[in-house]
Amino acid sequence: MPAYPGDGSDAIAAALGVLPSGTPVSEVARRLMDLFTSGSIEPGTRLPPERQLASTLGVGRSAVREALAALEILGIVDVRPGSGTYLRGTASELLPQTLRWGLLIGPRKTGELLELRAGLEIYVARLAAGRGEASALAEIDASLARMRDTVDDLGAFARADLDFHNALAAAAGNGQLIDLLHVVRSLLQVYADRAVQDEAEARTAIEEHDAVNRAVRAGDEDAAASAMAVHMATAAARLSADA
The missing domain is CATH 1.10.10.10 (Winged helix-like DNA-binding domain superfamily/Winged helix DNA-binding domain)
Incomplete structure (x- = not known):
């Protein structure tokens, strides 16, 4: 050593x-x-x-x-x-810790974190549309199916929603993006836990996720990014209103 x-x-x-x-x-x-x-x-x-x-x-x-x-x-x-x-x-393993530290010791501005997450998720959707392999796309489908099956159980729905985004990030094939998203999501967790508060909001979220999934499966990078931008705008508006 x-x-x-x-x-x-x-x-x-x-x-x-x-x-x-x-x-x-x-x-x-x-x-x-x-x-x-x-x-x-x-x-x-x-x-x-x-x-x-x-x-x-x-x-x-x-x-x-x-x-x-x-x-x-x-x-x-x-x-x-x-x-x-x-x-x-290694350096790559420590960098997410560095970002987490920097964000934690700086001002906790929820609006800025929501904007950062939106930018990352939109880019992830674009990459997934261009790179997603069959196994990764199957995981996205499975997560979306669980979202549809759990609209009456918001806790399970939230977990399926997170699984969808994690599967999408895996399909994008960029480990650094996954690390950055993990950090930002962890800082927003208190808000993410109550992102969807009733069945109507859950069904809206399913429609938005489905639009992202269809664009990713079609390999349409622009459409995937646009669909994710719509979803992030809806989610950010809901979280900001509840903050």
Whole structure:
């Protein structure tokens, strides 16, 4: 297992650089995060000890300790008492965590998150129409069928609705888009849980999902994107009104 120091101390020091005096813990964590998501450190790498990181960054050990503790909570590093601190995943695995952290520490503006989700879902629909394979399209069909079967059970309906969007994302074949959607949906979950409040709204949602599905199956990218845009506008209006 690769470890610092011994085979990378100079490289990690050069990558981190010295921070200004009085730098807050949040900035120390950001600097470390930038390094961890750069792809230059292998998963499972043991990081330099706190005192070395503090010396490299020009900050106190307590700031490094608190920054690493925060990153451990986020699942970025694994702090093992008596052994050291280890990087948990690859850059691609850590980037969704980075986005989640950035969104959580920034202003929670529901309207902006709804716009972000709409843009991602519309692009996913376009990609799915151009790339969807038979197995992925079958999953979309199955999810839509479950939506039709559960209009009288809104909890089950919501799960089938989510399955539809997840299947559509899988059909798009872009792992990064799936990660981004997962982050945004998790931040909107309190609203998504009550996105459909009665059978009439559920039936409207089914019609909109069906339009997306038909366009995807026809391989019509423009129609799929347009149908998803209609659905996202309806959903956003409903969620904003209920917020």
